[in-house]
Amino acid sequence: MWHVITDGPIKILKEITVVITTESTPKMVEKHRSEWTTEDKKKANLDNVSKDIIYKTLDKNKFVKIKTCSTTKEIWEKLTQLCEGNDQTKENKLIVAIQKFDNAKMKPGETLTEFDEQFSAIMIELNSLGKDYSNCEIALKVMRVLPGE
Structure with missing residues (x-):
């Protein structure tokens, strides 16, 4: 879960097999939600789970300052700035x-x-x-x- 806080929400990707490339690494694109497996849904939901955990630990004063953040990474960066300063x-x-x-x-x-x-x-x-x-x-x-x- 820590990687969601430090890197942002997980993107659910799939390998494109139709495109022929000269590169040795496969080409990846984001999966459409209709293609998600149960495991993909769990990974995609980690950002919401980690936000919920952070929300439950904050007092009202801190919550007001971070409630506009959309991802856990943004919340963490804002809290770091608020608590540690520049x-x-x-x-x-x-x-x-x-x-x-x-x-x-x-x-x-x-x-x-x-x-x-x-x-x-x-x-x-x-x-x-x-x-x-x-x-x-x-x-x-x-x-x-x-x-x-």
Whole structure:
């Protein structure tokens, strides 16, 4: 089903056997709906099935933004743009995440578990934006932000 999302709806094709070609690859044309087999119908319906799955997972705000899309591929591209943004947006998100990492400090009265949750969230965000730190860099950062006691 993933190929329907990335490549678009499946076209049901048939090989033309009447035409003689000098090429070694057979000539393909789209089958008329009256010629479809049960398997062809299932393949052709994959776009509708995948749209239905996506529709069921979206909240009303996101659904309103994609309801005019006609294929699953269009929906996926629109959602990707909405959620990830363009290159400038991604760069801005990365800068903000790096600043969070640089400014991370353990607050007075904060437990080690609470700090670990906060710091892990920052690391997950950085990783999802393509920024990786070595274990040594992470360990040094944690050692610097822990209170003396």
